[in-house]
Amino acid sequence: MQIFVNGQARDVPEGCDVTQLLAQLELADRRCALEINREIVPRSAYAARKLRCADQVEIIHAVGGG
Amino acid sequence: MSALPSPQPQHNDPLIIAGKVYHSRLLVGTGKYRDLEETRRAVEASGAEIVTVAIRRTNIGQNPGEPNLLDVLPPQRYTILPNTAGCYTAEDAIRTCRLARELLDGHDLVKLEVLGDEKTLFPDIPATLMAAEILVKEGFKVMVYTSDDPLIAKRLEEMGCVAVMPLAAPIGSGLGIRNPYNIRLIVENAKAPILVDAGVGTASDAAIAMELGCDGVLMNTAIAAAKNPVLMASAMNKAVQAGREAYLAGRMPRKLYASASSPIDGTFF
Numbered sequence: 001m002q003i004f005v006n007g008q009a010r011d012v013p014e015g016c017d018v019t020q021l022l023a024q025l026e027l028a029d030r031r032c033a034l035e036i037n038r039e040i041v042p043r044s045a046y047a048a049r050k051l052r053c054a055d056q057v058e059i060i061h062a063v064g065g066g
Numbered sequence: 067m068s069a070l071p072s073p074q075p076q077h078n079d080p081l082i083i084a085g086k087v088y089h090s091r092l093l094v095g096t097g098k099y100r101d102l103e104e105t106r107r108a109v110e111a112s113g114a115e116i117v118t119v120a121i122r123r124t125n126i127g128q129n130p131g132e133p134n135l136l137d138v139l140p141p142q143r144y145t146i147l148p149n150t151a152g153c154y155t156a157e158d159a160i161r162t163c164r165l166a167r168e169l170l171d172g173h174d175l176v177k178l179e180v181l182g183d184e185k186t187l188f189p190d191i192p193a194t195l196m197a198a199e200i201l202v203k204e205g206f207k208v209m210v211y212t213s214d215d216p217l218i219a220k221r222l223e224e225m226g227c228v229a230v231m232p233l234a235a236p237i238g239s240g241l242g243i244r245n246p247y248n249i250r251l252i253v254e255n256a257k258a259p260i261l262v263d264a265g266v267g268t269a270s271d272a273a274i275a276m277e278l279g280c281d282g283v284l285m286n287t288a289i290a291a292a293k294n295p296v297l298m299a300s301a302m303n304k305a306v307q308a309g310r311e312a313y314l315a316g317r318m319p320r321k322l323y324a325s326a327s328s329p330i331d332g333t334f335f
Contacts, residue, residue, distance in 0.1 A: 005126060006123045006124065006126055008126065008222040012159070015166065021142065025126055025127070027126075030124070030134060031134060031136055031169065032124050033165045033166070033169035034168075035165060038161070039121055040164055040165065040168050040275060042168065043168075052188075058123065058165075059124040059126070059136075060121050060122060060123055060148070060165050060169065061121075061122070061124045061134065061136075061169065062119040062120070062121060062126060062134075062135050062136050062148065062166075062169060063097075063119065063120050063121075063122045063135055064095070064096040064097040064098070064099060064105060064119065064120065064122075064135055065095060065096060065097040065118060065119055065120025065149055065151050065286075066095025066096070066097045066098075066149065066151065066237070066238075066264075066284075066285075066286030066287065
């Protein structure tokens with residue numbers, strides 16, 4: 001099943017949830033925030049949120065800036 | 067010699083933003099440094115307690131073990147101030163703030179900037195007002211980057227922004243305090259803290275901002291783009307303190323002609 005992560009197409013298994021996606025991306029231990037189709041998914045809901053085909057996932061973090 | 071009293075620095079002169087007490091009046095950005103170690107050392111030397119960060123996409127599949135900005139600037143030690151830099155619409159700025167709040171476990175202090183023009187990075191004031199109104203309603207504590215227009219500064223304060231941050235010159239320009247009279251008018255009318263955000267180039271600029279009565283100064287490039295950023299951070303730390311103390315001390319009036327410092331009476335020549 002294809003989804004989009006930070007604008008890039010990506011294949012994930014059917015039934016994959018957000019926790020599994022972050023593990024696959026090696027981001028499980030990183031401080032980040034995430035929205036799917038422009039809606040924020042709180043950390044507490046990662047395991048319950050199953051990905052759907054063509055979901056647009058944005059994963060953000062803090063970088064240097066003024 | 068140790069019996070001589072030293073001048074008392076202003077220990078009891080905290081900066082209060084959204085009910086939180088800070089002892090440093092210098093706020094620093096974390097952009098444009100060579101690496102995270104230089105960022106950490108410069109922030110440390112600046113004495114800043116509030117540091118700004120930008121919110122960007124996570125790099126996917128690149129250097130998973132690479133240290134993260136918030137590892138070197140832990141939120142337990144610093145007040146992290148996420149900004150909306152790069153946002154040209156109210157919608158993008160609001161979206162960025164919501165993501166930042168999620169990223170920082172509900173921490174709701176944000177630096178709102180809605181830019182209007184790529185060349186000057188001047189703020190888009192109508193969009194800034196629109197975004198500020200929504201963010202305040204959503205419970206964010208908004209520190210807002212704005213122009214040096216005293217009426218707009220007042221309006222933003224009345225809308226509930228916790229700090230109003232007029233530019234002194236364009237972001238990253240280092241041109242210094244270009245319109246001290248407007249900054250003074252903004253300070254005179256304000257109840258919320260006023261911080262000069264953008265335009266400072268060197269230590270004297272920061273001191274001037276503070277001498278005008280600003281509550282603080284926020285800067286990034288003036289430190290990061292110095293030849294020795296860590297030393298400049300230390301200079302800015304002192305300049306902000308010196309400017310604050312000079313403001314509180316009250317400067318002497320300017321006079322056109324000289325006034326001798328040594329007595330005129332008692333001369334023998």
